[in-house]
Amino acid sequence: MAGSVGLARVLEPAGVLPQAAWRLDASPEIGPDEVRIRVQRLNLDAASYRQLAGKHEGDGAAIRAEVCEIVATRGKMHNPVTGSGGMLIGVVEEVGPESPLPVKPGDRVATLVSLTLTPLRITDGLAGWDGLSEQVPADGTAILFGRSIVGVLPDDLAPELALAVYDVCGAPALTDRVVRQYPGNATVAVLGGAGKSGSLTLAAAKRAGARTVAVVVSEKEREALQGAGLADRIAIADARDPVAVAEAVGEPADITVVCVDVPGCEHGAILATAPGGTVIFFSMATSFSAAALGAEGLAADVTMLVGNGYVPGHAAFAVDLLRGVPAVRALFEARIAAD
Amino acid sequence: MAGSVGLARVLEPAGVLPQAAWRLDASPEIGPDEVRIRVQRLNLDAASYRQLAGKHEGDGAAIRAEVCEIVATRGKMHNPVTGSGGMLIGVVEEVGPESPLPVKPGDRVATLVSLTLTPLRITDGLAGWDGLSEQVPADGTAILFGRSIVGVLPDDLAPELALAVYDVCGAPALTDRVVRQYPGNATVAVLGGAGKSGSLTLAAAKRAGARTVAVVVSEKEREALQGAGLADRIAIADARDPVAVAEAVGEPADITVVCVDVPGCEHGAILATAPGGTVIFFSMATSFSAAALGAEGLAADVTMLVGNGYVPGHAAFAVDLLRGVPAVRALFEARIAAD
Numbered sequence: 087m088a089g090s091v092g093l094a095r096v097l098e099p100a101g102v103l104p105q106a107a108w109r110l111d112a113s114p115e116i117g118p119d120e121v122r123i124r125v126q127r128l129n130l131d132a133a134s135y136r137q138l139a140g141k142h143e144g145d146g147a148a149i150r151a152e153v154c155e156i157v158a159t160r161g162k163m164h165n166p167v168t169g170s171g172g173m174l175i176g177v178v179e180e181v182g183p184e185s186p187l188p189v190k191p192g193d194r195v196a197t198l199v200s201l202t203l204t205p206l207r208i209t210d211g212l213a214g215w216d217g218l219s220e221q222v223p224a225d226g227t228a229i230l231f232g233r234s235i236v237g238v239l240p241d242d243l244a245p246e247l248a249l250a251v252y253d254v255c256g257a258p259a260l261t262d263r264v265v266r267q268y269p270g271n272a273t274v275a276v277l278g279g280a281g282k283s284g285s286l287t288l289a290a291a292k293r294a295g296a297r298t299v300a301v302v303v304s305e306k307e308r309e310a311l312q313g314a315g316l317a318d319r320i321a322i323a324d325a326r327d328p329v330a331v332a333e334a335v336g337e338p339a340d341i342t343v344v345c346v347d348v349p350g351c352e353h354g355a356i357l358a359t360a361p362g363g364t365v366i367f368f369s370m371a372t373s374f375s376a377a378a379l380g381a382e383g384l385a386a387d388v389t390m391l392v393g394n395g396y397v398p399g400h401a402a403f404a405v406d407l408l409r410g411v412p413a414v415r416a417l418f419e420a421r422i423a424a425d
Numbered sequence: 426m427a428g429s430v431g432l433a434r435v436l437e438p439a440g441v442l443p444q445a446a447w448r449l450d451a452s453p454e455i456g457p458d459e460v461r462i463r464v465q466r467l468n469l470d471a472a473s474y475r476q477l478a479g480k481h482e483g484d485g486a487a488i489r490a491e492v493c494e495i496v497a498t499r500g501k502m503h504n505p506v507t508g509s510g511g512m513l514i515g516v517v518e519e520v521g522p523e524s525p526l527p528v529k530p531g532d533r534v535a536t537l538v539s540l541t542l543t544p545l546r547i548t549d550g551l552a553g554w555d556g557l558s559e560q561v562p563a564d565g566t567a568i569l570f571g572r573s574i575v576g577v578l579p580d581d582l583a584p585e586l587a588l589a590v591y592d593v594c595g596a597p598a599l600t601d602r603v604v605r606q607y608p609g610n611a612t613v614a615v616l617g618g619a620g621k622s623g624s625l626t627l628a629a630a631k632r633a634g635a636r637t638v639a640v641v642v643s644e645k646e647r648e649a650l651q652g653a654g655l656a657d658r659i660a661i662a663d664a665r666d667p668v669a670v671a672e673a674v675g676e677p678a679d680i681t682v683v684c685v686d687v688p689g690c691e692h693g694a695i696l697a698t699a700p701g702g703t704v705i706f707f708s709m710a711t712s713f714s715a716a717a718l719g720a721e722g723l724a725a726d727v728t729m730l731v732g733n734g735y736v737p738g739h740a741a742f743a744v745d746l747l748r749g750v751p752a753v754r755a756l757f758e759a760r761i762a763a764d
């Protein structure tokens with residue numbers, strides 16, 4: 087195993103990994119295989135920001151105060167209610183002599199591991215943030231472990247765009263791998279094909295030689311995807327309705343990828359997949375037991391993958407897709423402008 | 426698709442499959458492709474029983490009352506906290522004229538689909554059960570759909586033994602498949618190797634040519650497994666302690682199978698698995714997000730499989746293992762006697 091997983095930064099409870107910890111040591115002095123980043127901006131997880139904004143009824147100063155308090159208390163931006171974090175952008179300040187990470191001082195980077203496991207210290211009280219959006223200008227320091235993942239920001243993409251791509255880059259990389267392992271030409275169905283992870287997944291599947299079917303929730307999404315050339319067919323269905331999803335996909339897919347962030351999409355994905363096929367769950371709203379028992383209950387011989395957010399080279403792979411497929415870039419830019 | 430999936434039995438919410446339903450119609454009148462079983466015994470899922478026993482602090486009467494209430498309320502034995510069910514044994518009472526299932530009235534059978542999707546009516550108040558084990562003598566009726574899985578009980582095995590084997594038969598069958606797909610000789614680590622699914626999984630891995638490492642929780646379990654010839658190495662560790670699990674396994678495994686029915690085993694399994702390896706989660710206590718975010722946070726390039734309880738031929742495969750490996754049979758019989 088290359089590099090440490092940050093156990094030395096865990097203050098309590100002892101013995102768990104940083105993500106499971108209540109409190110981390112965020113001091114800026116680095117160990118021999120750590121990297122210190124000078125933070126420029128936090129990108130709070132959407133679910134986390136929504137919870138904070140709701141609790142404080144949109145009062146920016148109160149939201150800001152609570153984010154400062156969470157970071158001061160826990161040594162990381164780990165929302166205790168939603169359990170989620172986000173990502174950050176910054177500049178590499180110091181690299182320990184034993185760090186295996188491919189960065190040097192001065193590199194502008196985004197962290198590709200969650201803020202829920204990243205030691206973080208805020209030094210400016212978030213004075214430059216009005217508390218009214220997920221994008222948080224910040225000054226302070228963050229620590230990366232030996233076994234962390236970090237992406238150098240591309241020169242040709244706006245930081246917001248790069249962050250949005252990095253946020254979902256596991257899905258297209260894993261889909262590419264599964265399609266290429268498939269004997270013959272696979273049919274890939276993507277539930278939530280018009281979203282960020284969904285459109286990148288469609289583009290990856292198509293480039294790997296698959297026939298693609300997108301399932302989207304509305305006529306508006308169908309129009310957004312139409313003409314992009316990512317899906318050979320687009321069907322409208324509620325992903326939570328198993329029978330509707332199976333009918334929308336039609337001939338069962340060899341590979342079905344779930345990119346819809348709402349609970350209850352497991353059974354539709356299983357029903358829409360051919361015997362011997364594969365379902366990849368990329369939604370954090372997936373229920374393990376609904377997937378396991380659902381497949382058993384349907385006597386469905388399908389391989390079900392937990393969507394791993396890490397595949398070697400996933401960030402570069404996704405950026406390359408974005409650069410090479412203008413339709414994907416246009417979909418992303420429209421989504422970011424609407425946020 | 427052969428046979429219906431039971432949509433007509435779903436009372437609420439409308440449109441979902443029986444497993445996802447809150448409430449099923451458990452009335453004993455069968456449709457043309459259904460089968461009615463006269464229930465003799467329920468075998469509660471281990472995670473479900475543990476939750477109920479913990480909640481009621483081992484008070485058998487209170488546990489029994491809650492099981493009766495769940496079945497009466499939901500029309501199925503679907504634990505609302507753990508999301509899991511179990512299986513049942515009974516005698517086929519009536520077979521609809523269009524049923525594709527290979528059974529006839531009078532056959533003694535075990536259901537191989539989860540109780541979470543099986544319409545169930547209890548008529549004896551579980552009077553014959555003390556509430557103190559997962560094995561529940563019961564009188565009542567259960568319904569099988571066209572697309573269900575059912576196993577006729579073998580003549581040479583006690584019903585309790587057959588049921589216990591059927592309950593976990595997905596794990597050895599899927600492990601066999603994954604080991605055989607592996608190029609070269611795989612090392613397989615089994616967390617919870619002394620349990621029912623764990624010992625069958627070890628036996629399957631060994632027969633498929635793998636080197637096997639068992640991780641067990643106590644000296645007592647180590648002794649039970651020692652001499653069975655299923656594990657090339659046995660190590661003691663708390664499966665919830667990631668670093669302890671990784672140290673116990675030693676050289677990372679190519680395939681790690683989680684057969685421990687307690688929450689929090691995801692990170693240890695991931696840490697104990699070699700890059701490019703596979704983790705198979707066969708515990709219903711698995712958290713999807715802990716697995717997905719844990720692998721990302723560890724930059725672990727591992728394939729993570731949701732343990733599908735259905736693999737074609739899984740029941741016969743597991744019974745064959747039990748018959749062929751006396752040590753597995755002895756472990757099962759000891760576990761059943763202890764229950």
